Amino acid sequence: MIHSLKAFRSATKLGASCAFRNLNRSFSSVPLFSKTLSINSGLGAISRTSTPKIFSSAFSRTYADKVVVVPQIADSINEGTLKGWTKQVGDFVEQDEEVATIETDKVDIPVNAPASGTILAHFAEADDVVAVGQDLFKLQLGDRPEGSQDSSPKKGESSEPKPEAPQETKSKESPKQEKTESKPAPKKEEPKPASSAPVQSAPKATGSPHEQIGHRTESRVKMNRMRLRIAQRLKEAQNTAASLTTFNEVDMTNLLELRKTYKDQFEKKHGVKLGFMSAFCRASAIALQEIPAVNASIEGPNGGDTIVYRDYVDISVAVATPKGLVTPVVRNVQDMSFLDVERTIAELGTKARDNKVTIEDLTGGTFTISNGGVFGSLMGTPIINMPQTAILGMHGTKERPVAVNGKVEIRPMMYLALTYDHRLVDGREAVTFLVRVKEIIEDPRRLLLGL
Numbered sequence: 518m519i520h521s522l523k524a525f526r527s528a529t530k531l532g533a534s535c536a537f538r539n540l541n542r543s544f545s546s547v548p549l550f551s552k553t554l555s556i557n558s559g560l561g562a563i564s565r566t567s568t569p570k571i572f573s574s575a576f577s578r579t580y581a582d583k584v585v586v587v588p589q590i591a592d593s594i595n596e597g598t599l600k601g602w603t604k605q606v607g608d609f610v611e612q613d614e615e616v617a618t619i620e621t622d623k624v625d626i627p628v629n630a631p632a633s634g635t636i637l638a639h640f641a642e643a644d645d646v647v648a649v650g651q652d653l654f655k656l657q658l659g660d661r662p663e664g665s666q667d668s669s670p671k672k673g674e675s676s677e678p679k680p681e682a683p684q685e686t687k688s689k690e691s692p693k694q695e696k697t698e699s700k701p702a703p704k705k706e707e708p709k710p711a712s713s714a715p716v717q718s719a720p721k722a723t724g725s726p727h728e729q730i731g732h733r734t735e736s737r738v739k740m741n742r743m744r745l746r747i748a749q750r751l752k753e754a755q756n757t758a759a760s761l762t763t764f765n766e767v768d769m770t771n772l773l774e775l776r777k778t779y780k781d782q783f784e785k786k787h788g789v790k791l792g793f794m795s796a797f798c799r800a801s802a803i804a805l806q807e808i809p810a811v812n813a814s815i816e817g818p819n820g821g822d823t824i825v826y827r828d829y830v831d832i833s834v835a836v837a838t839p840k841g842l843v844t845p846v847v848r849n850v851q852d853m854s855f856l857d858v859e860r861t862i863a864e865l866g867t868k869a870r871d872n873k874v875t876i877e878d879l880t881g882g883t884f885t886i887s888n889g890g891v892f893g894s895l896m897g898t899p900i901i902n903m904p905q906t907a908i909l910g911m912h913g914t915k916e917r918p919v920a921v922n923g924k925v926e927i928r929p930m931m932y933l934a935l936t937y938d939h940r941l942v943d944g945r946e947a948v949t950f951l952v953r954v955k956e957i958i959e960d961p962r963r964l965l966l967g968l
Contacts, residue, residue, distance in 0.1 A: 581658055582637065587619065587651045590626055591876040596648045597621040598742050599641050609635050609661050616654060619647065622746035623843070623879050625872055634658040644739075743841045754903045757820060759939040762898040763947050767955045769914050769929045772796055775961055787856055793911070794834065795858040797886060799964055800957035801909060802830040802850040805884055808950045810942050812883050814904045821904075824941060833882035833902060834862055836869040837892075843869050844902060846882045890914065896932045906941050909954070910934035 590597060597619040604616045610630040617628045638655040641647050740748075754760070776791055783791040805812040812830060815821035830851045833844035845865035847858060868874045885902040890913040899910040912932045919928045933955065937947045957963050 583631065583634070583656045583658055584652050585616075585628070585631060585654050585656055587647045587649050587653050588626070588628060589649055590619070590621055591880075594621050594623075594649075594876070596646055597626065599643055599645045599647050600625060601643045602639060604636055606636050606639060609633075610656070620742050621876075622742050623876060624874055628653060630656060632656070632658050633660065635662070741840060743843075747841050750903060751900055754901045757903060758901050760901060760936055761939045761944075761947070762934055762936045763944070763951060764896070764935075765933050765951045765955050767931050767933055767958045768919070769931050769958070772958055772961055773914075773929055783856075787860070789856065789859045789863055791855070792859060792862075794862055794886070794888065795855040796958060796961060796964075797909070797911060797954070798832055798834075798847065798850050798858045798862075799853070799855065800954045801832065801884060801886060802853075803957060803964075804950045804953040805830050806851060807953060808946050810946050811907045811937065811950050813941060814883070814906055815938070815941055816904060821940075827883055829883070831881050831883045833885040833905070834865065835885065835887040836866050838869050838872070840872070843874060843879060844882065844885060845869055845874055845878045846880070848881070885909070886911065890931065896934065898934055899936050901936055901938060907935060907937040907947070907950075909951075910936070 587597070598621075600618040600620040602617050604610050604614070610616060610633065612631070612633050613629045615627045616630050616636070619626045619628060634656040636654055637657050640652045640654060647653065772793065776793070780791045783789070806828075809826050813824055813826045815823070816825055817823040829849055831846050831848045832850050833846050835842055835844050845868070847853075847861050847865070850858065853861075865874070865878060868878065882902065883905060885899075885905060885908040887899050887908060888911040889897055889899075890911050894912045895915065896912055897910055899908045901908050910933065912934070914929045914931045916927050917930045918925050919930060920926075921928065933951060935947055935951045
């Protein structure tokens with residue numbers, strides 16, 4: 518018996534527990550781990566079983582506070598403007614749920630919660646400029662507090678308030694209406710006779726010799742960071758590059774016939790529409806490889822002292838968005854087919870219009886194509902997208918009379934404009950490039966034969 522008790526005491530030391538108590542005795546004894554002992558002796562069996570229990574179920578788990586900083590955006594971007602808070606102080610957020618949005622020169626960057634918890638404080642207000650690594654908000658890590666409800670409506674429930682039942686209101690108001698009807702109706706006051714004194718009209722404004730018609734207003738809206746950056750880069754291009762524009766016109770008859778014949782089959786098989794951008798991207802890629810100066814750029818201090826030539830073609834495609842013009846990049850166009858180009862442009866255009874384009878999508882680019890013809894432009898002079906050397910401007914296709922083999926025919930014609938940096942590209946190279954693009958577009962069979 519004595520040996521059994523000694524063994525029991527030594528074994529129970531392994532199952533020691535820690536008691537967590539506060540002034541109100543809110544927590545109960547909490548064993549670090551459970552241990553089941555069974556000791557057999559002549560007097561019977563002695564057993565001890567402990568059940569693991571962490572905290573009382575009346576409390577939710579909370580851990581520590583975490584200060585979330587402005588995340589790293591890109592190598593070339595060190596700050597941004599806090600566009601607004603998606604979650605307010607006191608709101609509970611799940612892990613990876615968006616808390617705020619930071620507007621940069623190119624895209625909007627969402628700031629997500631690193632873990633689940635409750636927001637304790639904001640360290641910046643909307644429209645404040647915040648730097649990378651700066652404290653943004655404080656988060657109390659932990660589970661959702663009991664009793665709190667999710668602000669988002671559940672499935673099947675409408676977020677609109679339900680209208681009150683009109684029948685109960687009518688039944689309550691009916692006795693009052695009966696009492697009101699039992700009283701005699703008040704006598705109507707007789708209209709007073711018009712005063713004999715003449716009514717003076719309001720004095721007319723004598724400040725302007727012309728009578729003002731309609732309502733004239735004006736509003737002032739602060740430019741967002743993207744628009745400011747666009748303005749800065751456009752002026753930088755005008756002040757740095759020796760810009761010159763050369764023009765040509767292209768007969769779109771064969772390309773239109775090709776698109777008309779195969780566009781339905783192309784879309785049915787590949788799920789992507791066949792447009793003009795794929796043909797112009799492929800034609801530009803061929804011309805850029807034949808004339809590498811147009812695909813090059815000038816880099817270095819004091820406006821640049823080094824020419825960088827490239828054996829690949831990354832074409833920036835201008836896409837208009839509600840916030841401004843962005844130029845996502847289609848990479849390695851020299852190795853792409855019509856399908857690859859159309860699919861990539863469709864994906865980038867959708868991301869840009871949905872404000873989901875990333876910094877990586879906009880970085881780089883050796884040449885730019887801008888299609889103003891979708892808005893009805895007849896002719897224009899595009900501005901170079903620095904540090905690139907040239908940009909191709911497409912315009913609207915219009916039917917015009919042209920001379921074909923000594924005869925006047927009505928053909929669908931498009932004006933092309935190439936703006937280039939005369940510091941690097943001479944007129945001969947620029948005109949040769951544009952003529953090469955014209956030849957390929959007017960006879961798309963060259964793309965199949967490599968001519």
